[in-house]
Amino acid sequence: MENASEIIGRLHNPSIYGIFIVGLIVVVGFYFGRLAKKLRLPAIIGYMIFGILLGPSILNLVTSDTQSHLSFITEVALGFVALAIGLELDIAQLKRHGKAIILIILSESFGAFLIVFAALYLLTKDVVLSLMFASVAPASAPAGTVAVIQEYKARGPLTNALYAVVGFDDGLGIIIFGFAFAIARSLLLKQAGVHAAGTFAILLKPFLEILMSFGLSIAFWALFTLLSRKLRTSGEVLVLVFGFVMLVTGLCEALGISLILTNMMIGILIVNTHSKRLIQHIQDELPNLMQIIFILFFTLAGTNLHIGALPSLGLIGLTYILSRSIGLMGGAWFGATIGKASQKIRKYLGLGILSQAGVAIGLSLIVKQQFAGVGKILGYVGGNPFTEGDRIGTALLTTITATCVVFEIIGPILTKIALTKAGEIGEVEQKVNVDSS
Template structure:
């Protein structure tokens, strides 16, 4: 297929082919009783560098805006499900679940990897990334099977809010790791407090930006009667929010989710219904493009480098999330279905985790130049390479198994039509 690279293939042609072929790949997954997004990801692997390399790294970079747009709409759809009345019915259990599943994954990954490596810096960076989830996979499965019920509502809340908590955990952990590495060479991190406060600042600014956008949307949206007009306005505001997140380096998921939450809890029922009726018509196309590109980023040749470290990470993260959510549900006295099955629905991990890995590599570059495996000291450059290689490999596992387990959880809870 190398000769194809001699041609300047129009992006619109790529879009069209991905949409058509992806549609049929997804349909074929139904015969295997698997979520359609597995088919999209398989197509992505075939078209990406691990396959025919039609979706080259250069082309994926040009299409980098697409995943952001898709995540923006996914986050908005999550927010639109987070009605305060519904959340009150679920009770405090949601708060307990989010806290215990996030910190459960963090703690179990840290101690498991520390027992393996005896290196606190390496263990901490993996633990910091462990709570990060991939809400798109969970939402795609819920939308495809039209799942309804308390487990579905709880899943929307957990995959939405744990993004904010994950940012805080990562920010604090990064500050500690930087301090550990600098102390190896006798330095002290001058910006420790600033690094710790950064994630809190990011979340606060996300709230402010989302609130301002929501107010502006409400003012303009109330005057519209036609549902098609409401859809156009919604698309415009989501695109604007995604652009502002890129400009201000904010959490795209958190910002758009908050916009959805503000809309569903403050706006007239007619406006909310217009959005909720029209949005599902747009999401299937976005899911095809998003997960095909996600699949093309799954470098299958990274799997052999998984190693013992990656296997321990997979098991400890999985048990931490499942056990933590189960314990949180028990403490919060959640209903049986939420307690038994919610943990299975939150295992997906992909773009956010890889993004955090790349950010971490950049932030600890050149730190802790002493490398001494006996004393457990490792350079920042070496840690960065280990983390990116391992997380890339583990994401292949979680991105494939996550949606399948989400479907199983929803089916066992009796919430799939």
Template sequence: MEYHISKLLLIGIAIVVSYYFGEIARKLKLPSLTGYMVVGAIFGESLLNIFNDAVLDSFSFMTEVALGFVAFLIGIELNLDSLKKQGFGIIAIILSESFFAFILVFAGLYLLTGDVSLALIFGAMAPASAPAGTVAVIQEYKAKGSLTKALYAVVGFDDGLAIIIYGIAFAFAKSIIMRETTNASLNILASSIEPLREIGLSLVLGTIFGFIFCQLVRTLKTVEAILIIVFGSVILITGLSVTLHISLILTNMMVGFVLVNTRRQSLVEKVSEQLNLIMPILFIIFFFLAGAHLQLKQLPHLGMIGLVYIFSRSAGLIGGARFGAVIGGVEEKIKKYLGLGILSQAGVAIGLALIVKHELERIGTPHANKIGAAVIMTITATSIFFEILGPILTKIALEKAGEITKEKK
């Protein structure tokens, strides 16, 4: 009799082993998610190849569900009363860290390669962040304070701006590449409208579903019922976002945002309590799968483009966050440490890199194909660096700011 290993068996083993590696990581004063990612890398294509591309594709919905819950959790933390105290400061930070990252990466890679199109595309990748890493660290160490609130706001909203920057910059880059060989031109305005449509639709749908969700949970009497509706609603909204090709992060974040700003605090706390029961297992699954996706074999191909990208993106995010914090007049610990908490980069950037490669392959010129290959190879390699180091730096930032109130043993 021939046996096929059940995917349920695989994910069950992954969860149990990841938990214990997370405990080891914590004893080493590292975030637990570092251990989860190590297990993922061991089980993934880079080493044991148990979780190969086919298996990972079958679990991709789990990553989407986890991101949906992360985004909902971010939204619940965006209380308008708290945000008003930092209002202009948060806006200034989001704008400056995103544009500084874009400008420094563009400048660094243009100076290195002399290729405007390549530099524009890498610059467009730079602002994209990975909110799950930041949120997981905040949740694990029960961080509280003004820096924590600022981190929630920045990682929640900067993905929207990142999509806009990407859409416009990539449209310019494609236009330059097409003009080089065919004298054809791309309608940049039309290409720029698409990311704006995506963001606008995400915010509108998220707001509508937010009010519907509030009406549903308002009538519930038991915590079990709240758990069921929270779980079902986030999955429903995430599925709709994926179907419509809009941002599941912005849509779910707006649902949480509407809840926290329109309903009494006691109801918000009940919903948060149920979320806290769900999140630990979702974080294990998410970061295990993130680790399994890491292509460690790409590290030797990092090269000068990858190194310049790492240093210029890091400098842009940290320097931009500092500049925005100074302009916005926020408190000193946010000025000093917020930039360290927003370096994570993985899924969104890799997704954008795949889109770039696909779009440039359609142009089909040697230059376009060369840029597409460089983008996917470099972003895959640099994401390993940012996804591992980013959460560690987030923990350091929260410790320095005095906002980790309970070190887990």
């Protein structure tokens, strides 16, 4: 029989340790979620708190190396979240408030961009810094909103509107970021007396990315249609859906295009073109899989929430949190009002779209990498030039990492409040109260 030291030694193998951590996350994370429910909070808050405990901030059981090994779980989870959003976007239902949805998406995205830019420019008088913070402000975290909706089995006009907004604003966010990034880079180069070459190509990139996402989604939808014709049981359909999400997500990562947009479009095409029987099969099986996915996704997200980053928020971080919240909620209200959406949507939709996480941090990381060495030289660090681009990239990534901790915690709570006030989870709340009494 092997001794304890040999067993512990094997746990240092990244693959074995990764399997162990996944099991730990699913089992213990599940009970953290139940504890959060008893406190009348969304289960995902419990998952994230457990993740924070596991992560570098406290116990460091999930190190940066482990996070890297398990990063594919996050991508796959986002793929399933995007597919779930798409499957809820029935065109016939959307037509009832189609114009309002478009106006809401435009208003909340540009509202966040403009308010954040104005607030940070008034604070810093730095155009490029303000532009970059504004460019990541529209980026949302659809997983948080979808998880709360599915946990409480919410149904109604606000729920339908939330699915559409958190799904489609990803595409608009990519375009806004692409334009702002190109303009900011040109300004940095101009300040340094360098001609900004390739600006048009940078401006074109987000449009090409969205076109590629649409093209890939149509191709995989056609293949799914062909392969699903002879499927008879819910289990068979789930196998095909699981495989397709994995394939599409992997291809999107390889091609550098939005896995959220692509998987969401496949879901939209399926729900609007396939038989009710097939769609029912998917809707019967997917929620069971989604619970495990949400436990893994949000616990791993929690391991990436560095509590130690909160002190670095400062005045810029607080201004960003306040101005982004005002821009999103005010923009959603404005779009819903001029689009003549229902009173529920006008009053409460803005509360459900505040979550922000991985996409915003990813965009900030792009800025840090692409702005490195760009612009005027401010000094030297270790013999290497530290430029204006380095300063902006570092400030953006540090601050957005800290603000995401705040948005990821308050976002799901506010989503639950919005759905409760709109009367779309009242029955489930009643059932939970009866069961727990």
